[in-house]
Amino acid sequence: MTGTTNPDQVDDALELARRREAETPSSRVERFGPDRALMLDCGDVLDHWQIAYQTYGTLNADKSNAVLICHALTGDQHVHNTHPVTAKPGWWNLMVGPGKPIDTDRFFVICANVLGGCLGTTGPASINPATGRVYGLDFPVVTIPDMVRSQVALVDHLGIKQLFLVIGGSMGGMQVLDWAAHWPDKVFAAMPIATGARHSSQNIAFHEVGRQAVMADPDWRGGRYDEAGISPKKGLAVARMAAHITYMSELSLHQKFGRRLQDREAITFGFDSDFQIESYLRHQGTSFVDRFDANSYLYVTRAMDYFDLAAEHGGVLAKAFAGTKTRFCVMSFTSDWLFPTVQSREVVHALNAAGASVSFSEIVSDFGHDAFLLDEPEMLAIARGFINSAARARGLGATP
Amino acid sequence: MTGTTNPDQVDDALELARRREAETPSSRVERFGPDRALMLDCGDVLDHWQIAYQTYGTLNADKSNAVLICHALTGDQHVHNTHPVTAKPGWWNLMVGPGKPIDTDRFFVICANVLGGCLGTTGPASINPATGRVYGLDFPVVTIPDMVRSQVALVDHLGIKQLFLVIGGSMGGMQVLDWAAHWPDKVFAAMPIATGARHSSQNIAFHEVGRQAVMADPDWRGGRYDEAGISPKKGLAVARMAAHITYMSELSLHQKFGRRLQDREAITFGFDSDFQIESYLRHQGTSFVDRFDANSYLYVTRAMDYFDLAAEHGGVLAKAFAGTKTRFCVMSFTSDWLFPTVQSREVVHALNAAGASVSFSEIVSDFGHDAFLLDEPEMLAIARGFINSAARARGLGATP
Numbered sequence: 001m002t003g004t005t006n007p008d009q010v011d012d013a014l015e016l017a018r019r020r021e022a023e024t025p026s027s028r029v030e031r032f033g034p035d036r037a038l039m040l041d042c043g044d045v046l047d048h049w050q051i052a053y054q055t056y057g058t059l060n061a062d063k064s065n066a067v068l069i070c071h072a073l074t075g076d077q078h079v080h081n082t083h084p085v086t087a088k089p090g091w092w093n094l095m096v097g098p099g100k101p102i103d104t105d106r107f108f109v110i111c112a113n114v115l116g117g118c119l120g121t122t123g124p125a126s127i128n129p130a131t132g133r134v135y136g137l138d139f140p141v142v143t144i145p146d147m148v149r150s151q152v153a154l155v156d157h158l159g160i161k162q163l164f165l166v167i168g169g170s171m172g173g174m175q176v177l178d179w180a181a182h183w184p185d186k187v188f189a190a191m192p193i194a195t196g197a198r199h200s201s202q203n204i205a206f207h208e209v210g211r212q213a214v215m216a217d218p219d220w221r222g223g224r225y226d227e228a229g230i231s232p233k234k235g236l237a238v239a240r241m242a243a244h245i246t247y248m249s250e251l252s253l254h255q256k257f258g259r260r261l262q263d264r265e266a267i268t269f270g271f272d273s274d275f276q277i278e279s280y281l282r283h284q285g286t287s288f289v290d291r292f293d294a295n296s297y298l299y300v301t302r303a304m305d306y307f308d309l310a311a312e313h314g315g316v317l318a319k320a321f322a323g324t325k326t327r328f329c330v331m332s333f334t335s336d337w338l339f340p341t342v343q344s345r346e347v348v349h350a351l352n353a354a355g356a357s358v359s360f361s362e363i364v365s366d367f368g369h370d371a372f373l374l375d376e377p378e379m380l381a382i383a384r385g386f387i388n389s390a391a392r393a394r395g396l397g398a399t400p
Numbered sequence: 401m402t403g404t405t406n407p408d409q410v411d412d413a414l415e416l417a418r419r420r421e422a423e424t425p426s427s428r429v430e431r432f433g434p435d436r437a438l439m440l441d442c443g444d445v446l447d448h449w450q451i452a453y454q455t456y457g458t459l460n461a462d463k464s465n466a467v468l469i470c471h472a473l474t475g476d477q478h479v480h481n482t483h484p485v486t487a488k489p490g491w492w493n494l495m496v497g498p499g500k501p502i503d504t505d506r507f508f509v510i511c512a513n514v515l516g517g518c519l520g521t522t523g524p525a526s527i528n529p530a531t532g533r534v535y536g537l538d539f540p541v542v543t544i545p546d547m548v549r550s551q552v553a554l555v556d557h558l559g560i561k562q563l564f565l566v567i568g569g570s571m572g573g574m575q576v577l578d579w580a581a582h583w584p585d586k587v588f589a590a591m592p593i594a595t596g597a598r599h600s601s602q603n604i605a606f607h608e609v610g611r612q613a614v615m616a617d618p619d620w621r622g623g624r625y626d627e628a629g630i631s632p633k634k635g636l637a638v639a640r641m642a643a644h645i646t647y648m649s650e651l652s653l654h655q656k657f658g659r660r661l662q663d664r665e666a667i668t669f670g671f672d673s674d675f676q677i678e679s680y681l682r683h684q685g686t687s688f689v690d691r692f693d694a695n696s697y698l699y700v701t702r703a704m705d706y707f708d709l710a711a712e713h714g715g716v717l718a719k720a721f722a723g724t725k726t727r728f729c730v731m732s733f734t735s736d737w738l739f740p741t742v743q744s745r746e747v748v749h750a751l752n753a754a755g756a757s758v759s760f761s762e763i764v765s766d767f768g769h770d771a772f773l774l775d776e777p778e779m780l781a782i783a784r785g786f787i788n789s790a791a792r793a794r795g796l797g798a799t800p
Contacts, residue, residue, distance in 0.1 A: 042669035141669040201653040201677045202645065208678045209641045211671060212685070216634035218618055234616035241609045242642050245602065250737075253601040259708060267706055269442035269541040271611060271698060275705070277601045278608045285612070298671060305675070306667055308659060337737070340650075 014290035015231070017085045018118065022293065023127060025052035025113070025120025026084040027077050036153055038115075044140040048129045051154050052120025053077050053112035056096065057104035059158070065396055066160045067102055068151065069111040070168030070175035073243075073300050074292055076119040077111045080104070085291050094375055101384040106396065107164065114175075115150040116142045116300050118293035122150075124223070125293040136295055137223035144171070144307045148178045155186065162186050164394055165387060169193040169372035170339065171300065174307050177347065180328070181309055181320040189390040191383065193331045194372045196343030197317050197350070198308035203338060206246055207301040210239030214294050223295050236294045237285030244284045249335035249368035253277060310350075317350035324351075327393070328358040329386040331372075331379060338369040359386065414690035415631070417485045418518065422693065423527060425452035425513070425520025426484040427477050436553055438515075444540040448529045451554050452520025453477050453512035456496065457504035459558070465796055466560045467502055468551065469511040470568030470575035472773075473643075473700050474692055476519040479511045480504070485691045494775055501784040506796065507564065514575075515550040516542045516700050518693035524623070525693040536695055537623035544571070544707045548578045555586065562586050564794055565787060569593040569772035570739065571700065574707050577747065580728070581709055581720040589790040591783065593731045594772045596743030597717050597750070598708035603738060606646055607701040610639030614694050623695050636694045637685030644684045649735035649768030653677060710750075717750035724751075727793070728758040729786040731772075731779060738769040759786065 029052045032038070037047040054077045059066060069079055069092065076083075080090040080097055096102045102109055113121035116139070124139040131138075155163060166179045166187050173195025180190045199207075214220055217235025225231045245253075257277040261267070264274065273279035313319035328351055332344035341362045351358040363378045365371040372379065391397070429452045432438070437447040454477045459466060469479055469492065476483075480490040480497055496502045502509055513521035516539070524539040531538075555563060566579045566587050573595025580590045599607075614620055617635025625631050645653075657677040661667065664674065673679035713719035728751055732744035741762045751758040763778045765771040772779065791797070 137671075141671075198659065200650065201657045201659065201675075202648075202650045204659070204675050205641075205645045205653060205677050205681055208673075208675075208681055209638060209645065212641060212682070213613060213616075213638045215671075216613075216638055217616065234612075238609060238613045238616055238638065241605075241612060245605045245609065248602075250600065250602045250740075253605060257601045259598060259601065259604070271537075271541075271615075271702065273608075275601075275604050275608075277605050281605055281608055282612070302671065337650075 014085055018291055018293070019125070019226075021084060021120055022118050022123070022125040023120075027052050027054045027113075027120060029053070029120055030154060030157055032153060038146070038150055038153065040140055040146045041143045042140050046122060046140075049122040049150070050120070050126075051112050051115075051122070051150050053110055053154060054079060054081060056080050056109040057107050059108035059160070063160045064162070064164060064394060065107050066155070066158070066163050067107045067109045067165045067167065068155065068163050068179075069096070069102070069109060070151075070166065070172035070179075071111060071114065072168070072170040072172045073304065074288070074297075075172070076117065077113045078119075079109070079111045083291075091373065094380065095383065101380055101387055102165075102167070106391070110154070110158070112151055112154055114171075114300065115147045116296060116303060118296040123293070124295035124299055125226070134226045136226065139295070139299065141302055142299060143303050144174045144178050145182060147303065148175055148182065151175070151179075152183060152186070162188055164396065165189045165191065165390065167191040167193070167383075168195075170195055170369065171304050174304065177309055178307075180324060180326050184324045184326055187326045188394055189327045189329070189386070191329045191331070191386065192347065193379070194333055194336050194339050194344075194369055196339050197310060197320075197347050199305050200343070204305045206242060207305055209242050210301060211298050213238040213242070214297060220294060225294070231289065232294045233286075233289040236289045236292070236297060237282075239297060240288040241281045241285040244281060246338045247368060247370045249337065249366055251335060251366045252368055255366065317346065318353035321351055321354035321356055324354055324356050326356065327390055328356055329382065330358060330360045331382065332362050333365040333367065333369070333371040333376075334362060335366050336369045336371065414485055418691055418693070419525070419626075421484060421519050422523070422525040423520075427452050427454045427513075427520060429453070429520055430554060430557055432553060438546070438550055438553065440540055440546050441543040442540050446522060446540075449522040449550070450520070450526075451512050451515075451522070451550050453510055453554060454479060454481060456480050456509040457507050459508040459560070463560045464562070464564060464794060465507050466555070466558070466563050467507045467509045467565045467567065468555065468563050468579075469496070469502070469509060470551075470566065470572035471511060471514065472568070472570040472572045473704065474688070474697070475572070476517065477511045477513045478519075479509070483691075491773065494780065495783065501780055501787055502565075502567070506791070510554070510558070512551055512554055514571075514700065515547045516696060516703060518696040521550065523693070524695035524699055525626070534626045536626065539695070539699065541702055542699060543703050544574045544578050545582060547703065548575055548582065551575070551579075552583060552586070562588055564796065565589045565591065565790065567591040567593070570595055570769065571704050574704065577709055578707075580724060580726050584724045584726055587726045588794055589727045589729070589786070591729045591731070591786065592747065593779070594733055594736055594739050594744075594769055596739050597710060597720075597747050599705050600743070604705045606642060607705055609642050610701060611698050613638040613642070614697060620694060625694070631689065632694045633686075633689040636689045636692070636697060637682075639697060640688040641681045641685040644681060646738045647768060647770045649737065649766055651735060651766045652768055655766065717746065718753035721751055721754035721756055724754055724756050726756065727790055728756055729782065730758060730760045731782065732762050733765040733767065733769070733771040733776075734762060735766050736769045736771065
C-alpha cells in the first residue's frame with residue numbers, strides 16, 4: 001500500500017489504519033445516544049453507540065427500493081468499494097453494482113459493519129465512553145438479534161419503513177433469517193445464502209478452537225493488548241488458518257493445491273512451507289491479522305455460536321416465521337460442509353410449514369462455503385431472477 | 401494417578417512419567433548400534449537408536465503367527481495393556497486379546513512406538529548421543545517408510561521372516577501400505593483401515609494449522625523447551641483441539657453434544673465453556689499435552705504429510721504393488737471425512753490393477769475417522785473373518 005518494502009512498516013501502517021477505522025471509519029457513520037439506546041440480549045444497554053455503513057445507489061421517493069446486505073463473520077461494509085485498510089476491491093462486486101443482480105442503478109444498497117465488529121460499528125475495539133479506554137472484554141457479548149437491532153435503528157434513521165430486500169451469506173444469512181423472524185413487516189424479500197437457523201456443534205467446535213488459539217497467545221493479555229500497543233497476531237493467524245480450511249471444500253483444495261510444492265523441486269525434510277497449501281494458509285493467517293481485531297473475532301464467533309432461532313419457540317422453527325408475508329429465496333451449495341444443504345432444508349421446511357412463499361436452490365459448486373463470495377453463475381442468475389420478480393411485485397418497475 | 405488433588409502436581413507427575421518413557425520405556429525396548437544403523441529418506445543415518453514395543457501372546461515354533469499392529473498419529477505401543485502414563489486401558493482392546501479378532505491365544509502380537517514418537521522409540525524427545533542433549537529439532541525429519549524400516553529391523557531381530565498380518569488405521573494404515581509396497585515378501589496379509597496412499601491437501605492443511613499452533617506458543621522456544629523445563633502446552637492443546645474435530649463426524653458431534661449446555665441452564669454471554677462441545681474439546685486438548693511431546697507432534701504430522709506411495713512410481717500407485725502376493729482387506733467408514741472412502745477406493749483400484757487379492761468394505765458408521773478405534777461390530781466381524789481365512793491359508797490351523 002505504501003510502497004515501502006519493510007514488512008514490519010507495512011504491518012504497522014495497516015494496523016494503524018485498522019485501529020483508526022474502529023472509531024472514525026472512512027465510511028458513513030451514525031452515532032446514537034440515550035434516546036436510541038441499544039437494548040442487548042444479555043441485558044446490557046449501549047446508550048452511546050455508532051454504526052458504520054456504506055450506501056450505493058439512490059433511495060427512491062417512497063423509500064421502497066432499499067436493499068440491506070448483511071456481511072459475514074470477517075466481512076465488513078465495503079461491499080462495492082476499495083477497502084480502506086487493505087486497498088482490495090469490494091467483497092461482493094460480483095453481486096452488487098450497475099447491471100449486477102443487486103443493481104445499484106435501481107436499488108439503494110446499504111451495508112453496515114456488524115455490532116461487535118471492528119470497522120466502525122461499536123465493538124470491543126471501540127472506546128468505552130464510561131472509561132475512555134478501549135472496551136476489550138468489557139464490551140458486552142452481543143448476539144445476531146443484537147446486530148439486527150442495530151441495523152433496524154439505522155434503517156429507521158434513514159426513514160425506511162420496509163426494506164425491499166435483506167440478503168447475506170453465512171453469518172449474513174443468519175442476520176437475514178433474524179430480520180425475517182423478528183421484523184417481518186420491515187422485510188419484503190429475503191435471501192439467506194449458505195446459512196442455517198442455528199450454529200451446529202461442529203461449527204461451535206471450530207470457533208472454540210479459534211478463540212482458544214487467540215486466548216493462548218500471551219500477547220492477547222486478557223484482551224487488553226491494545227493498551228500495550230501489541231496484538232495477538234500469532235494466535236489470531238492460527239485461528240484464521242483453521243477457519244479458512246472450513247471455508248473451502250476438499251475438492252477445491254485438491255484442485256487448487258493438491259500436493260504441489262511451493263517454489264521447490266522436492267520436499268526439504270523440514271517444517272518450512274514445502275507444500276503450496278501450507279504457504280497459502282500461512283498467508284491467509286498473516287494477512288488477516290492486519291485487517292481484523294482479535295477481540296472482535298471472539299465476539300463475532302460467539303454471536304454465531306449463540307444463534308438458534310428456534311430456541312425461543314420451544315425448538316419449533318416454523319413458529320419463528322408464523323404469518324410471514326416475506327418472500328424467501330434460500331440457497332445452499334453442494335460442497336459447503338460448514339453450512340451443508342441440510343441446514344438450508346431445515347429453514348425451507350420451517351418456511352413451508354409457516355405457509356411462506358419460498359424458493360430453494362442447492363447449487364452444484366466445488367467451492368465449498370466460500371462459493372457465495374465467488375463467481376457462481378447459477379447463484380448470480382437465481383439472485384437476478386428472484387430480485388427482478390420481487391421488484392415487479394413491489395411495484396419497482398420492469399427490469400431495465 | 402497419584403491421589404493428589406492439586407492439578408499442577410498431577411500434570412507434573414504425568415509429564416515426568418512421559419519424559420521418562422521417552423528414554424527408558426516401561427515396555428520392551430531394543431537398542432541398535434552402527435551394525436544396524438537406520439538409513440533415513442532424508443539422507444541422515446541413525447547409528448544409535450532404539451525401538452520400544454509391546455508383545456502379547458506367544459510366537460510359535462516356525463515364527464509364522466506374528467501380527468504387527470501399526471499405531472496412528474498419537475497412538476503408541478500400548479495396544480492391550482494399561483498405559484504407563486495415563487493409566488488408561490489399551491487403545492485397541494476391542495480388536496486385540498483372547499478371543500478377539502486378533503486373538504492373543506493364537507497370534508504373537510507386536511506393536512512398536514513409531515520412529516519420531518515419544519514413548520520410547522527414538523524421536524525428538526530422545527537424547528542425541530552426539531550431544532548428550534535432547535534432540536529437539538536436531539532430530540532428522542522422518543517418513544512413513546523410515547518408520548517401517550525401524551519396524552523391519554525389529555522384526556528381523558525377533559527372527560521373524562514373514563509377518564502373518566500387518567494391520568493399522570489412519571497413519572497406521574499408511575505404514576501397512578508401505579510394508580506391503582516395500583517389503584512384500586515379509587507380509588502375508590495386510591489390513592489398511594481408514595487410510596490412504598497419500599495425504600490430501602486438506603489433511604496437510606489441518607496438520608499445518610496444528611504445527612503453527614505449537615510453534616506460535618512462546619514456550620515452544622524453537623523446540624528447545626525441554627531444557628527450560630517447560631513445554632508449549634497451550635499451543636499443543638489448540639493443535640489437538642483442531643485435530644480432534646477432524647476425527648469425528650458432524651453427525652456424531654451433533655448426536656453426542658448438539659447445542660447442549662455444560663452444567664448451566666442458559667448461555668452466560670461470555671467466553672467460558674457454555675456448550676458441552678467446548679468443554680469436551682478443551683478437555684481433549686489439555687489431557688493430550690500430558691501424554692504427548694510437542695516436537696514429536698510436529699514430526700509425526702510431517703511424516704503423514706510427506707506420505708505419497710505413488711510418487712516414486714511416477715504417480716502410478718498400482719506399480720507400488722506390482723507382483724504382490726499379499727492378501728489385502730481394505731476398510732473405510734462412511735462418515736470419515738479425514739480419510740474418505742474415495743481414498744480407500746484408490747488403493748483398491750491400484751491393488752486390482754496389480755492383480756492382488758483384495759477385499760474392500762465401506763462400513764456404515766456415524767463415528768467418523770475414529771470409528772476404527774471404536775466398537776464397530778461390522779469392522780470387528782470383517783476383521784475376524786479375514787484373519788481366520790488368512791490363518792487357514794497360512795496353515796495356522798482351524799479357528800479355535
